[in-house]
Amino acid sequence: MIVFDKVCKSYGQKVAVNEVSIIVNSGELFGLIGPDGAGKSSLFRMLTTLILPDSGSMTFQGHDVVEDYQYVRSNVGYMPGSFSLYQDLTVEENLNFFATLFGTTVKENYDLIRDIYVQIEPYKNRRAGALSGGMKQKLALCCALIHKPEVLVLDEPTTGVDAVSRKEFWEMLNRLKKGGLTILVSTAYMDEATLCDRVALIQDGTIMAIDTPLELIQSFNHVLYAIKTDNNYAALKALQQSDEFLQVQPFGDSIHVSTDAPISEQMINDYLKENGVVMNDMHQAIPTIEDCFMDLMLTTND
Numbered sequence: 001m002i003v004f005d006k007v008c009k010s011y012g013q014k015v016a017v018n019e020v021s022i023i024v025n026s027g028e029l030f031g032l033i034g035p036d037g038a039g040k041s042s043l044f045r046m047l048t049t050l051i052l053p054d055s056g057s058m059t060f061q062g063h064d065v066v067e068d069y070q071y072v073r074s075n076v077g078y079m080p081g082s083f084s085l086y087q088d089l090t091v092e093e094n095l096n097f098f099a100t101l102f103g104t105t106v107k108e109n110y111d112l113i114r115d116i117y118v119q120i121e122p123y124k125n126r127r128a129g130a131l132s133g134g135m136k137q138k139l140a141l142c143c144a145l146i147h148k149p150e151v152l153v154l155d156e157p158t159t160g161v162d163a164v165s166r167k168e169f170w171e172m173l174n175r176l177k178k179g180g181l182t183i184l185v186s187t188a189y190m191d192e193a194t195l196c197d198r199v200a201l202i203q204d205g206t207i208m209a210i211d212t213p214l215e216l217i218q219s220f221n222h223v224l225y226a227i228k229t230d231n232n233y234a235a236l237k238a239l240q241q242s243d244e245f246l247q248v249q250p251f252g253d254s255i256h257v258s259t260d261a262p263i264s265e266q267m268i269n270d271y272l273k274e275n276g277v278v279m280n281d282m283h284q285a286i287p288t289i290e291d292c293f294m295d296l297m298l299t300t301n302d
Contacts, residue, residue: 001026002047002151002184007056009042009205016042018205019056024184029177031196032186033289039205040186041081044155047184048078061150074102077149081156083136087129091120091139094128095146102147112179113142116172134165141172152176154185158192170195190290201293208296216292222246222258226285227268229255230278238275247294254281256291 002024009017049069058065158166229235239248247258
């Protein structure tokens with residue numbers, strides 16, 4: 001179990017983490033969801049003993065993270081947001097190096113990384129710097145797992161990789177979770193939240209909500225519409241100027257509009273027509289984590 005208790009961290013006048021309290025259960029795949037600059041990396045860097053908190057406390061399997069940092073470092077696997085392995089070393093050399101750092105061998109813990117390593121083994125003699133983004137990701141995950149950690153901490157591991165690699169990566173995480181590993185993962189991709197057991201939504205260093213993805217979606221208590229037009233940019237600007245709507249946000253090839261009560265399609269059509277926009281489609285939409293996040297931001301700001 002990992003416990004964050006009123007953890008704070010500032011950089012000068014900038015508050016990066018503001019009294020964050022989270023409990024992560026053993027064997028859980030827990031997601032920290034928020035945009036760039038929300039405080040995700042600072043929180044993970046404190047947990048992995050890279051920086052100190054200004055106040056508050058963190059415990060890792062019952063051990064104080066600050067006081068017993070050696071235990072934490074020996075039992076956590078950390079994969080930072082940017083590729084941090086030795087780019088001049090080969091795949092095989094990187095893996096052997098990190099195994100040696102933790103006093104183990106690749107052979108001793110090979111079972112833990114087998115399913116991942118077989119995908120990059122054909123490139124074991126290639127320098128890490130010459131790998132594709134997806135292959136670098138798999139190598140970094142192998143290096144984070146090679147010492148058989150109790151907890152795996154992944155800071156935005158799917159940023160900058162293609163959709164296929166993202167899907168493969170989350171499938172790997174689920175296999176690791178089924179093996180009993182506790183996993184903390186941060187991401188700015190709202191759609192990845194649904195792949196976690198529980199998530200914390202964070203903005204400006206403050207936790208806005210903690211729950212399962214399903215419970216968060218079910219807590220959305222507004223009426224949501226998806227609107228498509230012949231000019232979504234002009235429609236977005238026009239709808240955002242109206243006081244009739246709670247939230248108006250772009251969403252893929254449509255615009256999501258939330259209201260407190262149902263509104264008629266004719267009313268929206270007439271309003272857009274007055275602003276020189278032709279509406280092609282309007283229907284009630286099913287809320288997503290992104291809709292919940294934007295709604296919580298509005299509530300927090302109010």
